[in-house]
Structures are given as structure tokens and as C-alpha cells.
Amino acid sequence: MTLMEPTISHIKKVSSSSQTQKWKIQTNQDHSEGVAKLAARFASEFHMEEWGKAMGMLHDKGKEPKLFQDHIKFSSGYDISIHCQNNVKHAYIGALIAKRQYPSCYPLICYPILGHHAGLTDYMDFDNYMKMDIPSDVSIPENAYQLAVPNNLHLSGKEQVHHLIRMLYSCLVDADFLDTESFMDEKHSSLRGSHTSLADLLPLLENHLSKLTSKAPDTEVNRIRKEIQDQCILESEQGVSGFYSLSVPTGGGKTLSSILWAIHHAIKFGKKRIIIAIPYTSIIIQTAQILREIFGDENVLEHHSENDVDLDDENQDALKLRLATENWDYPIIVTTNVQLFESIFSNRPSSCRKLHNICNSVLILDEVQSLPISFLQPIIDSLKAYQAMFGVSILFTTASLPAIKGDHGNSQSTFHGIQDIYEIIPDSFKLHDKLRRVKLIFDNKISNYDEIANRIIKHNKVLCVVNTRKDAKELFNRLPKEGITIHLSRMMCASHIREAIMRIKKALKDGEKVVRVISTQLIEAGVDIDFPIVFRQEAGLDSLLQAAGRCNREGKNGLSDVYVFSLGHLPFGYISHANDARKNLVDITDWFDRKTMEKYFIELFKRTPSFDENGISDLLYKPFDFCFKTASESFKLITDDTISIIVNYKESPILINELEEEGPSYSLMKKLNQFSVNVRKKDFDELVRYQLVEEKSKGVYYLTKKEQYDENIGLIVNNTWLDEVLMK
Numbered sequence: 001m002t003l004m005e006p007t008i009s010h011i012k013k014v015s016s017s018s019q020t021q022k023w024k025i026q027t028n029q030d031h032s033e034g035v036a037k038l039a040a041r042f043a044s045e046f047h048m049e050e051w052g053k054a055m056g057m058l059h060d061k062g063k064e065p066k067l068f069q070d071h072i073k074f075s076s077g078y079d080i081s082i083h084c085q086n087n088v089k090h091a092y093i094g095a096l097i098a099k100r101q102y103p104s105c106y107p108l109i110c111y112p113i114l115g116h117h118a119g120l121t122d123y124m125d126f127d128n129y130m131k132m133d134i135p136s137d138v139s140i141p142e143n144a145y146q147l148a149v150p151n152n153l154h155l156s157g158k159e160q161v162h163h164l165i166r167m168l169y170s171c172l173v174d175a176d177f178l179d180t181e182s183f184m185d186e187k188h189s190s191l192r193g194s195h196t197s198l199a200d201l202l203p204l205l206e207n208h209l210s211k212l213t214s215k216a217p218d219t220e221v222n223r224i225r226k227e228i229q230d231q232c233i234l235e236s237e238q239g240v241s242g243f244y245s246l247s248v249p250t251g252g253g254k255t256l257s258s259i260l261w262a263i264h265h266a267i268k269f270g271k272k273r274i275i276i277a278i279p280y281t282s283i284i285i286q287t288a289q290i291l292r293e294i295f296g297d298e299n300v301l302e303h304h305s306e307n308d309v310d311l312d313d314e315n316q317d318a319l320k321l322r323l324a325t326e327n328w329d330y331p332i333i334v335t336t337n338v339q340l341f342e343s344i345f346s347n348r349p350s351s352c353r354k355l356h357n358i359c360n361s362v363l364i365l366d367e368v369q370s371l372p373i374s375f376l377q378p379i380i381d382s383l384k385a386y387q388a389m390f391g392v393s394i395l396f397t398t399a400s401l402p403a404i405k406g407d408h409g410n411s412q413s414t415f416h417g418i419q420d421i422y423e424i425i426p427d428s429f430k431l432h433d434k435l436r437r438v439k440l441i442f443d444n445k446i447s448n449y450d451e452i453a454n455r456i457i458k459h460n461k462v463l464c465v466v467n468t469r470k471d472a473k474e475l476f477n478r479l480p481k482e483g484i485t486i487h488l489s490r491m492m493c494a495s496h497i498r499e500a501i502m503r504i505k506k507a508l509k510d511g512e513k514v515v516r517v518i519s520t521q522l523i524e525a526g527v528d529i530d531f532p533i534v535f536r537q538e539a540g541l542d543s544l545l546q547a548a549g550r551c552n553r554e555g556k557n558g559l560s561d562v563y564v565f566s567l568g569h570l571p572f573g574y575i576s577h578a579n580d581a582r583k584n585l586v587d588i589t590d591w592f593d594r595k596t597m598e599k600y601f602i603e604l605f606k607r608t609p610s611f612d613e614n615g616i617s618d619l620l621y622k623p624f625d626f627c628f629k630t631a632s633e634s635f636k637l638i639t640d641d642t643i644s645i646i647v648n649y650k651e652s653p654i655l656i657n658e659l660e661e662e663g664p665s666y667s668l669m670k671k672l673n674q675f676s677v678n679v680r681k682k683d684f685d686e687l688v689r690y691q692l693v694e695e696k697s698k699g700v701y702y703l704t705k706k707e708q709y710d711e712n713i714g715l716i717v718n719n720t721w722l723d724e725v726l727m728k
Contacts, residue, residue, distance in 0.1 A: 043356070067088055091116055114126060159617065160389060177327075188319070243394050245398075246395060275362070328357040366397050374610060414611075447567060483507075489713070493649055656672075683717045684701075
């Protein structure tokens with residue numbers, strides 16, 4: 001390479017013929033300046049613009065050596081005559097230069113640069129890289145400027161430092177991806193950005209609410225919903241960024257009220273976007289559909305595992321949505337708790353890209369009582385960090401806020417909660433009294449399946465919710481198959497479950513005489529159904545109240561009954577602890593009161609062995625011995641040790657034939673996933689032993705016998721001990 005030859009950052013072929021090939025080069029200087037400009041803009045949201053600029057200018061300094069230039073030329077096909085190494089690393093060089101130029105900022109600025117391709121690493125590997133030498137053929141800038149952590153960043157504790165590093169990392173990796181994309185893939189780059197502001201979306205919401213009000217009958221429930229909305233507008237101007245709670249019972253219009261508060265609050269204080277995190281996919285789908293009807297498809301991003309879009313999809317609208325899932329550059333995002341928090345604790349560039357777009361936003365956490373208790377401490381600590389450092393206003397929405405305010409626990413483990421949470425709806429509204437539609441009736445004697453089934457069939461329209469698949473199957477088999485009698489559990493594939501729920505809704509709407517449903521917990525949250533009578537197997541108070549939310553939702557039946565019964569057994573673990581906590585509450589006169597829910601969670605916390613089960617604090621709270629990679633691998637909200645089987649149901653055999661003939665594709669696998677059931681390995685091994693399952697493609701297992709999938713209860717396994725709890 002001569003002195004005049006530019007340092008290549010990226011190179012692409014722009015035309016080719018039998019005689020000539022034309023290439024386009026992006027110089028390292030141009031790329032670094034482009035990344036620096038974007039990273040500075042992203043980091044300006046938390047007052048670290050100069051840090052973003054510095055990272056951008058240094059991140060690819062390691063591309064300068066001849067060894068790496070040869071690697072680029074050979075791997076791109078620009079010069080295949082070059083003999084070079086395949087595994088050539090370059091990111092560590094920029095990190096070493098940053099360490100030399102900004103010693104007071106070490107290691108904060110170095111971790112993001114080192115990990116901008118391979119991911120944030122553990123400190124042992126990081127330290128090894130930082131002991132290496134800067135190659136002699138790398139130019140070191142002389143005009144380094146001073147960097148300091150700004151005073152208004154509010155970095156207040158050791159538990160927040162790793163979030164700052166990860167946020168700087170997000171700014172760098174998204175800037176790097178975007179600048180590279182603008183050069184390498186102009187089509188994808190052109191589809192990004194250009195979204196409507198939240199201020200422009202407000203009239204759409206106001207128009208929607210106005211139409212709802214004009215069409216809605218003048219009932220007590222609708223008047224209460226309007227009062228809640230007015231209160232949300234009034235309270236939206238409280239504080240710039242903080243913690244807020246919207247505690248509204250089922251039927252109070254919580255979804256629209258929370259959006260109304262969020263959009264007014266965002267406009268008042270200059271927040272960029274609204275992010276809604278929800279525990280259950282079923283609620284996400286419903287919520288996203290409501291919001292798309294209000295704001296338009298182009299302004300609402302729905303991001304979860306069941307809504308992925310193929311990057312090769314030719315539909316530009318679909319492609320634009322898929323690109324937006326990479327970095328959440330949308331005004332309104334609806335996502336899962338899993339997607340949100342696993343990204344917040346991730347070490348991977350692809351997962352962390354979106355984090356900087358959470359800055360200066362409104363985050364709504366729906367059904368906050370569903371946050372996994374074994375990860376509650378690192379989750380709450382992350383929310384504190386995002387509120388304090390990154391200007392995020394956080395709204396908890398629930399029927400009754402759990403005890404996440406203050407400190408609670410036991411001699412073994414203490415949960416350190418949030419000190420101040422502002423309640424939008426004051427106690428004087430007495431919503432739990434005004435919207436009271438059911439009463440809990442506890443049957444303390446132990447019943448058996450036959451007794452519960454006999455009680456259920458005394459009612460024509462009834463829902464019964466149990467804790468395990470086995471209990472659901474046993475009760476369903478004891479019901480007379482008259483009218484509409486339906487079983488719901490995750491032994492049914494997603495397609496089957498959707499069909500069953502639609503059938504239930506239609507039967508209730510059409511006034512069918514008999515509608516009886518036996519379900520696991522999958523029906524408790526996010527499924528908009530309304531039964532006059534509900535039975536619920538004993539569990540924690542939060543679960544009982546969720547089931548009660550499926551009863552007399554519109555208050556048309558006066559005060560309906562929710563019967564709580566015992567079968568004498570519960571799954572070991574959370575449900576058992578939660579039930580014990582509920583049973584330990586004494587002298588409770590109102591199970592729906594906010595204070596009762598707080599007392600319940602305090603009792604539950606006393607029985608919790610750890611609020612940080614996987615030791616995330618030990619991995620990330622020891623400056624500067626960060627274990628980013630190990631923590632990312634440990635922070636998994638859903639531990640899935642099951643194996644997925646494609647069942648023989650409806651059109652799945654046709655799709656399997658397509659798989660065998662044409663091989664796997666993104667769109668085909670997405671369709672097949674709708675016919676999958678997850679089973680524990682013991683059950684999977686037994687199905688294989690009886691030659692009921694065949695591997696049709698690598699990792700794709702198919703239930704060959706149609707008889708093994710029942711049209712009522714789903715996948716049949718011979719193990720009567722199957723009692724897997726369905727928490728998600």
C-alpha cells in the first residue's frame with residue numbers, strides 16, 4: 001500500500017462485466033467521521049456527545065495496518081491474489097488508543113470500542129487485550145480533547161456504571177451499523193427514519209377518544225373511564241422524569257388512559273417516543289392492534305418473537321418494520337418484558353443497538369406485578385439507572401401496584417425498591433369500589449377432580465382456571481361434551497389456541513346456552529373474554545385477581561362470584577410460595593384493595609430466597625471487574641429447556657411436505673412455528689422411543705401420527721405426571 005492509497009473501511013462492487021469490475025470504496029476517514037457524527041448525536045441525549053464523537057473516530061483505527069487492509073481486499077473479492085490471515089482482529093487497537101489518550105475515562109470508553117463487533121466482554125479478556133501493543137503502522141491522533149463524565153449525568157452508584165458503558169456501546173454500534181448500511185445498502189438505509197412526532201400523533205388519539213365517547217352509552221363505567229382519562233391529562237405535567245403508577249382495576253380503560261398520560265407527558269417534557277413493555281404476547285398483539293388503529297401502521301412498531309419480518313421480504317412496509325426492530329427508531333414501540341430487559345442486560349451489538357433510543361422516552365410497564373421475582377433486583381436497579389441517567393419517565397400500570405416501593409425481604413435476602421412512585425389516580429377516586437364487579441369466595445376444604453367438575457357443570461357459562469396442564473386435562477375429561485366445551489393449554493399449538501379463543505368469544509357473543517372452558521393460566525391476562533362465573537384453583541393473590549378480571553368485565557351481572565378451590569396439590573416453587581403468602585394474610589376485608597396487594601407482596605418477599613437468583617449483581621456491580629458476557633448469558637427471564645415439536649394439525653402436513661421438498665426458509669419456518677408445541681425432554685425422548693416423532697430437517701421435529709394430537713386437548717403424552725407450570 002503506497003502512502004497515497006486511502007485506508008479502506010468498506011468496499012463494494014458496483015458493476016461487473018467479463019472484462020472489467022468497478023468498485024466503490026468508503027475510506028476509513030469518511031466512515032469514522034460518519035460514525036462519530038451519529039454516535040455524538042445519540043450520546044447527546046445523556047450529555048456525553050464528545051464521548052460519542054471520540055468513540056466514533058477511534059473505533060476502526062485498527063483497520064489501518066497492512067495486515068487488515070489485505071484482509072478487507074481479499075475477503076471482499078477486490079484482490080483474491082493476496083495471501084492473508086482470516087481471523088484478523090482490529091477493535092482492540094482503537095481501545096488501546098482510547099486508553100492512552102483518555103486515561104481518566106478508562107475503562108468506560110474502551111469497553112465499547114473493543115466490543116463493537118464481537119460484543120462486550122468479561123473483564124479478564126478485556127484486561128488481556130488492554131495489555132497488548134499498538135501496531136507500529138497505526139497513526140495515533142495528536143489532538144485529543146478532554147473528556148469527563150458530565151455532572152448532570154447523575155451517576156450515583158456502582159450498580160449504574162455498567163449501564164453507562166452499555167449505553168455508550170449502544171450509541172457506537174448503532175452508529176457503526178447505520179453508517180456502514182448507508183454505504184453498503186442504500187435501499188435499506190433509505191427506509192429508515194422520517195417518522196411522525198408525538199405532538200402530531202396527539203390529535204389522532206384525541207379524535208379516537210372523542211368518537212368512543214360519542215358512541216358509548218352513558219353508563220357508570222364509561223363515566224369512570226372518562227374521569228380516569230381526565231386525571232391522566234391533569235397529572236401528565238408532574239415532574240420531568242420519574243416513576244409513576246396508574247393503578248386501575250380491570251375494565252377501567254387502563255390501556256388508553258396510560259397512552260393518554262404518556263403522550264401528554266412526552267410532549268410537555270420533550271420525550272422522543274413511547275415504549276410499552278408487556279409480559280404476555282397475547283396482550284401485545286391486542287394492544288398493538290388498538291394503537292395501529294389510532295395512530296396508523298407507520299407509527300407503531302410491534303416487536304416480539306411472533307412478529308418477526310424477513311429482511312429479504314420485498315414488501316417495503318414490512319421491511320421498514322423489520323429494520324426498525326433493530327434500533328427502535330419509531331415513535332411508539334410495543335414489545336415484551338423479555339425483549340426489553342434482556343436487551344438492557346445484553347452484551348451483543350444486535351441486541352444493544354436499540355438502547356440509546358430508550359433515552360429521553362416514556363416507558364410504560366404493563367402488568368408490573370408479572371415481573372419475575374427472581375430477577376426483580378437487577379430489573380428495578382436498571383429502571384433506576386435509566387430514570388436517573390438517561391431521562392426516562394417510567395409508568396407502572398396494574399390493577400394494584402406490588403410492593404416495589406421501599407425495602408422488603410427477609411434475613412436471607414432484601415429487596416431494595418424505588419423510594420418514590422407518584423400515583424396518578426388518588427385513593428379518593430375509590431376505583432376498586434366503583435368498579436367492583438366480583439367477589440372472591442374461598443373454599444378451604446380440599447376437593448378432587450370429580451367434585452370440582454360437578455360444581456362446574458351446574459353453570460352453563462363458566463370459566464375454570466388451573467395451574468398445570470395435567471389439572472386442565474383431568475378436569476376437561478370429566479365434563480360432559482355438550483354445547484361449547486373447550487380445553488386450553490400449551491399442549492395445544494398456537495394456531496389451535498387462537499381458534500379455540502375465537503370460538504369462545506363467538507359463543508359468548510352469540511348467546512350459546514352452554515359455554516364451559518377449562519384453561520391453564522394462559523387465559524388470565526390479555527384475553528378479552530367475559531364469563532358470569534369463574535372458578536380458580538388456589539394460587540397467589542395476583543393470579544386470583546387476574547382470573548377475576550375474566551368475570552363480569554362490564555358489570556352487567558351485579559356482583560358475580562369467583563370461587564377459589566383447592567385440589568390438595570400445587571407445583572413446587574413460585575406458585576406454592578405465592579399461595580402460602582396469600583393464605584398468610586389475615587383480617588383482610590377487601591381482597592381488591594391496593595393495600596392488600598402490597599401486604600401480599602411483602603409476605604411473598606419474605607418467602608423469596610433471592611431477588612437476584614443468577615447473581616447479576618456479582619457480575620456487574622464491581623467496578624471495574626465487569627462480566628458483561630457472562631451476565632448476558634445469565635440474564636434469561638425464560639429458561640426454556642424444552643424441545644419444540646411440529647404437531648400434525650390442520651395444514652401442518654402440507655408445510656412439512658414443502659420443507660422436505662424445498663428445504664427450510666424464513667417464511668416457511670415462521671408458518672410452521674404456529675403448529676409447534678414445546679415438551680420437556682423426557683416426554684420428547686418417549687415420543688421418539690415410540691417412533692412418533694421424526695426429524696424432517698436439522699432441529700425440526702414432526703409428530704407423524706395424527707392420532708397423537710387430539711382436537712380437544714392437543715398433544716398426547718403418556719406421562720401422567722406431566723405438570724409443567726405455564727407462567728408465560
